[in-house]
Amino acid sequence: DAGITQSPRHKVTETGTPVTLRCHQTENHRYMYWYRQDPGHGLRLIHYSYGVKDTDKGEVSDGYSVSRSKTEDFLLTLESATSSQTSVYFCAISSSGSNKTQYFGPGTRLLVL
Amino acid sequence: EDQVTQSPEALRLQEGESSSLNCSYTVSGLRGLFWYRQDPGKGPEFLFTLYSAGEEKEKERLKATLTKKESFLHITAPKPEDSATYLCAVPDNYGQNFVFGPGTRLSVLP
Numbered sequence: 069d070a071g072i073t074q075s076p077r078h079k080v081t082e083t084g085t086p087v088t089l090r091c092h093q094t095e096n097h098r099y100m101y102w103y104r105q106d107p108g109h110g111l112r113l114i115h116y117s118y119g120v121k122d123t124d125k126g127e128v129s130d131g132y133s134v135s136r137s138k139t140e141d142f143l144l145t146l147e148s149a150t151s152s153q154t155s156v157y158f159c160a161i162s163s164s165g166s167n168k169t170q171y172f173g174p175g176t177r178l179l180v181l
Numbered sequence: 182e183d184q185v186t187q188s189p190e191a192l193r194l195q196e197g198e199s200s201s202l203n204c205s206y207t208v209s210g211l212r213g214l215f216w217y218r219q220d221p222g223k224g225p226e227f228l229f230t231l232y233s234a235g236e237e238k239e240k241e242r243l244k245a246t247l248t249k250k251e252s253f254l255h256i257t258a259p260k261p262e263d264s265a266t267y268l269c270a271v272p273d274n275y276g277q278n279f280v281f282g283p284g285t286r287l288s289v290l291p
Contacts, residue, residue: 072224108283110281110282110284111225111270111279113278126278158225170227170270172225
């Protein structure tokens with residue numbers, strides 16, 4: 069298994085509160101990704117990073133921000149959580165190159181009440 | 182717009198009953214097609230990458246094939262432990278990110 073951990077694994081929060089999810093890798097891969105997975109929508113990219121302090125938006129980035137201060141850590145922040153952000157969040161990593169396999173973490177299940 | 186579709190949405194098989202799953206894509210200039218398996222409550226697990234039409238990859242009871250516009254995941258004599266959702270993905274036209282299909286939910290009954 070690729071060395072990817074996500075924390076927390078489960079979280080319940082209230083609307084309007086900030087939430088930060090953490091992805092940690094031990095593979096020293098350059099690229100890191102945050103996805104959300106919802107029934108009927110599949111996996112959708114939120115943000116990705118192509119190096120320390122280098123990030124870009126994905127398909128569904130509104131309401132989310134990210135930071136990457138170290139190669140091994142990629143943080144996803146919901147500044148003010150909404151019920152529409154209830155989802156399962158997956159982190160993925162890949163090595164450099166355009167034909168790069170992405171390896172996924174175990175996921176974080178977030179419920180916003 | 183890059184699109185990836187998968188069919189069927191769900192498939193129920195009896196143990197030993199072989200079948201195929203389909204993944205169709207519209208992205209131009211294919212830079213690889215990736216198959217993943219996802220078990221409930223877990224992250225997707227990488228299975229195969231295919232890069233060119235005619236290429237085939239095998240792993241246990243699974244064989245993936247690729248044509249110019251679609252890929253098939255053939256499951257031979259499946260077992261209940263093959264039950265999972267199977268996802269396919271392709272890099273988008275910029276080669277930076279993946280476009281995932283919605284998945285096929287496979288159930289293999291004993």
